[in-house]
Structures are given as C-alpha cells and as structure tokens.
Amino acid sequence: MVYDTIIVGGSYAGISAGLQLARARRQILIIDAGQRRNRFAYSSHGFLGQDGEHPGAIASKAREQLMAYPTVEWVTDTAIHAKAEQEGYAIVVGSGQSFAARRLILATGVKDELPALPGLTALWGKKVFHCPYCHGYELNGGMIGVLASSPLAIHQALMLPDWGPTTLFLNEAYTPDAAQLAQLARRGVTVEAEPVLSIGEDQADITLASGRIIRLAGLFIQPRTRLSSPLAVQLGCELEAGPTGEFIKVDAMRETNVPGVFACGDAAVAAGNVAIAVGDGARTGAAAHQSLIFR
Structure with a gap:
C-alpha cells in the first residue's frame, strides 16, 4: 500500500x-x-x-x-x-x-543535552526547566536561578524576574559585559560568580564551590x-x-x-x-x- x-x-x-x-x-x-x-x-x-x-x-x-x-x-x-x-x-x-x-x-x-552538573538530570522537567512560559508561574514567586552554560543565559535572566526574584549563576560559562550587567541590575537580578558544585536531590538548591547553599524554587538552564x-x-x-x-x-x-x-x-x-x-x-x-x- x-x-x-x-x-x-x-x-x-x-x-x-x-x-x-x-x-x-x-x-x-x-x-x-x-x-x-x-x-x-x-x-x-x-x-x-x-x-x-x-x-x-x-x-x-x-x-x-x-x-x-x-x-x-x-x-x-x-x-x-x-x-x-x-x-x-x-x-x-x-x-x-x-x-x-x-x-x-x-x-x-x-x-x-543538559549541562553536566551532578543532580540536574534527575530534576529535569520537575524543578529544572528551560521555558519560563511553561513553568515560571508555578514557582509561585519563589526564588529562581538561572544556570549559565552559554551567553543565552542573559536572555533568561532578564526575563525571569517577572516570575520571581532571580539569581544568575555564571558558573564560569561566560562573563557579562558592562552593558549586560547594567541591564541585569535594572531588572533586579543578582549575579553569582562563584562556581556551582551540585544541585539538590529533591529541590533545586544550589551548592556552590565554597559549600554555601542557595535555596531555589526552580532553576532554568539553556x-x-x-x-x-x-x-x-x-x-x-x-x-x-x-x-x-x-x-x-x-x-x-x-x-x-x-x-x-x-x-x-x-x-x-x-x-x-x-x-x-x-x-x-x-x-x-x-x-x-x-x-x-x-x-
């Protein structure tokens, strides 16, 4: 046929x-x-x-x-x-x-293809996302992280404050220029330069290289x-x-x-x-x- x-x-x-x-x-x-x-x-x-x-x-x-x-x-x-x-x-x-x-x-x-970060794959689609329009509202205005893996992270970081207080984790992936830092500041985005060590097993909590933990409602990646x-x-x-x-x-x-x-x-x-x-x-x-x- x-x-x-x-x-x-x-x-x-x-x-x-x-x-x-x-x-x-x-x-x-x-x-x-x-x-x-x-x-x-x-x-x-x-x-x-x-x-x-x-x-x-x-x-x-x-x-x-x-x-x-x-x-x-x-x-x-x-x-x-x-x-x-x-x-x-x-x-x-x-x-x-x-x-x-x-x-x-x-x-x-x-x-x-997800970034190689311990704990991230298990939370993909649950606490780790790529689309703010699909999942941002359900974070209920909680703390939001953006894990940089490319310069595209600046786009997410500038959008996401509409859904909750936002921290951009540079994670040694790229360095924003002066104009981008000014844009982030105007949107109220916190910039965290310390490298990320891992993400929590059940929650999108970021552990930094120093051992400091930043608790998040959700994490966005590229x-x-x-x-x-x-x-x-x-x-x-x-x-x-x-x-x-x-x-x-x-x-x-x-x-x-x-x-x-x-x-x-x-x-x-x-x-x-x-x-x-x-x-x-x-x-x-x-x-x-x-x-x-x-x-």
Whole structure:
C-alpha cells in the first residue's frame, strides 16, 4: 500500500498534522517511538483548554481522537531510514518493515543535552526547566536561578524576574559585559560568580564551590538541542542554525527543500512548546494535503 502521507513522530505536532489529513479522508500512517520531549514534566501549561494537564494525558487523548478516523494507521516503532522513490518516499522502521507514501511529514522533535552538573538530570522537567512560559508561574514567586552554560543565559535572566526574584549563576560559562550587567541590575537580578558544585536531590538548591547553599524554587538552564532522528539528513533536507542547535529549514508552507517532504514541531522551529507544536502541525498537515491536490 502507498499512503497519501506518512508522519514520523506521534507527539503534539505529528498528531495535529495527522488530524488535518484524516479529516480530508486521506490515508495516513503515523510512525512513533513514544519518546515525547516533555515526558519528564508533571504538567503542561499555556495550551488553551489544557492548562495544567499532564502532558501524557494530552497526548493520549489526542491520539485517541485521531485514531477514531478510519483512514489512520499507527505503528509504534522507530523510523531508522528514509529514501526517495519514484512516487514518493519509503520509511524503514526498526523491525525491518518498510512503508511508502506520496508525502512525508517529519515531526521527529529534538533531544535536550543538559549541562553536566551532578543532580540536574534527575530534576529535569520537575524543578529544572528551560521555558519560563511553561513553568515560571508555578514557582509561585519563589526564588529562581538561572544556570549559565552559554551567553543565552542573559536572555533568561532578564526575563525571569517577572516570575520571581532571580539569581544568575555564571558558573564560569561566560562573563557579562558592562552593558549586560547594567541591564541585569535594572531588572533586579543578582549575579553569582562563584562556581556551582551540585544541585539538590529533591529541590533545586544550589551548592556552590565554597559549600554555601542557595535555596531555589526552580532553576532554568539553556540545554543544547539536536534532532532526534537522522531522517532529515538522510533525505538531504537543509538545516539551519538556531540559538540552541540546528533545526530543519522549511518554507512558508512548512515544506523542506526536498519536494514532498514537510517538517513541523520542535524539529522545525528554533524554540517551541505544546501550543506552538499543535499550531505548527495543523499548518503542516493542511499544506501537505493541498500539495497532494495542486501539484
């Protein structure tokens, strides 16, 4: 069977793209390995109608609604290889099966690469975050830390005082210039130059090299990101540099430089959250559908 569209990635962007195609009565296949980027978080915020819900519950309900459409199929596996064929594209999954489609949507997401700080990984998504809009409000105005791992830390440090008193831990990652120090001072940000030794096991409490402990309601970091899947590179999709890592370059219709290959969600935007991923997926699904008609 040749599907109208294969969507690789069954998280928020992929399901949203699939919903547009399913409602157009197109035959689609979603291939998903079950590795949502936000699977470490207890709750999701900023998405209309779902504010505060568990991210897994949002994804499960969305999948249930999508699978109610009779033209949708779902394969739980990892897509490991993609290649162009005469009438479209073929995807090979870990089990060895191969699937073909006229169009391909890459909703493969990214992986976060966290700073090497003892205790940090265990608190990722719980007390350690990267998005103030997703998690800042729930810190209830408590003390907030920003752990610098790159110059991007200045951006977070200047934003976060709207959510609580903020300390920027330079951690020998970079040195703010005079203009940046003046900006931080105007925002009331405390700058801590002493190196960070570790973070607490259950709370985001910072232990400095001297042994001094600074208690925090939450800690924000700037993880590097990398594409979760090699498919875009295998197909020859052009990438572009973002503030935290490369992402797939798309045009206004969410199509890559490879005809018939579209991309959406975190794999195709410089920064995102659930609401952005859902909207981006909806745009991409509609664009892929129209490409089946008008070319």
